[in-house]
Amino acid sequence: MHPYVPLQSAGPLGLLPTVVGGVVFGLALAAPPGPMNAVIAEESAVRGWRAGLFAGLGAMVADLCFLLLSLVGVATVVTETPGLHRLMVATGGLLMLWFAYGAVRDASGFSSAEASGAESRGFRKALVLALTNPYQVVFWLTVGIGLLRPGTVDVLSSLPSVGTDTTGLLVVRTGHPALLVGLFGGIALWITGFPAAIVLARRRVEALAPAVAWASAAVLAVTGVLFLGQAVVQ
Template sequence: MALLSLLAGVALGLSLAAPPGPMNALIANETVVRGWKAGFRAGLGAMAADAVFFGLAYGGVVAFLQHAPTLQAAMKVAGGVLLCYFAYGAARSAHAGAERTDSGAGFRKTFLAALTNPMQVVWWLTAGVALLDPGTVEAFGYALTVSNGALTIVGFFGGILIWITGFPATLRAAGEKVASLERVVGYASAVVLVAFGVLFVAGSLPVLL
């Protein structure tokens, strides 16, 4: 049962970290521009935001958001504008080449973007609350009955750590074989970020207007 709880936590962490979205676009862009360490640090920024969300869920703030649609909409606008700004930076880097300084920039980007990312908020309003449920964990559409507790939480953050370690490593390995990967990933990241940014802002307008 202890092993099952740990593995369920890992699956839950991967179900948050692995799906395509703006966070992985930011991690990918940091990786191809500044290297594996920068991509890993960007992943740590998103992971730190999840630690904040976990604390808020434990304190009941996430449950409060379930009944605050206006606040959720405002977060969508803030997150959407932030992603569009990051998209501009990614496109500019792909076009002209990025400065390889300020190694902490990726961490700050993903941390701020994750805190206002509606996808991340929705995950914590749904699947994420399973970390506080003593009996159920749902990941990738499958529900498991486990003895939740410290092991599940450790597994959850372990799953995220596995992803933010392996994903940049895979990109760097691919970059050594594809000379133009940096520019391709840079432009692709910009497209993904601006698409999600516009989607988030547009989705919030019916609530705010």
Template sequence: MLEAVAQGVALGISLAAPPGPVNAIIASRSLSGWRKGAAVGLGALTADLIFMAITVYVGYIVPSSIFPFISIAGGVFLGWLAYGVFKSREAYRASGGNGASRASYLTGLAMGLTNPFQIMWWMSVGISLARSFGAEIFIGFVAGVLLWVLSFSFSVNKFGVSPRFAKGVRAFSFITLSAFSVYLVAYGFKELFFK
């Protein structure tokens, strides 16, 4: 159980940390107060929790014979995300308004609920992880996202973000996403051909 939670923490951080629209808004709002930045991330995490509940439900109604294909698709999707992180040269750019914490939360929620990558992740990778690791990995996932959102918001508010830090985050995310990608593809093929 502890291993699945730890893997979930690593996965949560690796997905929440790469530079992108949500982190750009977190950085921007954190400049006027870490709570405003954290509210954006908590809004996006709320979207994850909604998708997680849907994933658990869908996982129960999807026939077992479909799971290997979902696992392979999820692994390919994670590989594609890892490749995108590897090729990315984005920084955590401050953009957008300062907004109140409530508005920041709603911004993050709206971004999360309308993000096709987030939806696709939960419907492919999320279902596969639930099947492979159980609910424990999701406990770790939420903890990892929370850890990232709170520490990133606070750090940006106090210190800003250096290019070296952004490069380290990209490297960590690439390695973690690649490892889960390989695992899910291998798991899918094992279930298809060696069960």
């Protein structure tokens, strides 16, 4: 765990380390493979960059909703109500299986023409999928709350080999709006850059679109089955 230091010792670097730290954290949050990036990849490969962007915006809006609910304490209901948590896991699993079926249909009947209304479809798909994911709620109730609590984190001082020599060089202020700006800025970078990379690769290799759709279907199906399994054994 990174050591906390008093807020006033954030150092002469001002808010820049906080913004940069938020961007890095946002990228780390958005980039790992999973069902949300599977949806973004499928929408981008099959329907184009705008559809992928709007799918990413759906996921980001869900994160914003969870952030606000965590701030007012409403999100704790999910973790304190086992039946509700199980219901969310099961619902999320069923939705992932349904979206996997849709990805299979996209892969089987792929057309290079982008479907009309694809942006709103991708946005709704990602938003509903994210809102039924209880693990995003848990994230905002644990790591997210820590980021919102006023204080500072001296990032480099915790490194075992150079910690004492770098104290105060990279101090991130938690609970500061600049951290949230950086965090959602990092997410925005990912949801614009990732679809662009998928579309660029698709243009170079036209067969990539159905392949991405099949891969997305596999990720969604496996995750959906795991969610349903967890709902049964809880």
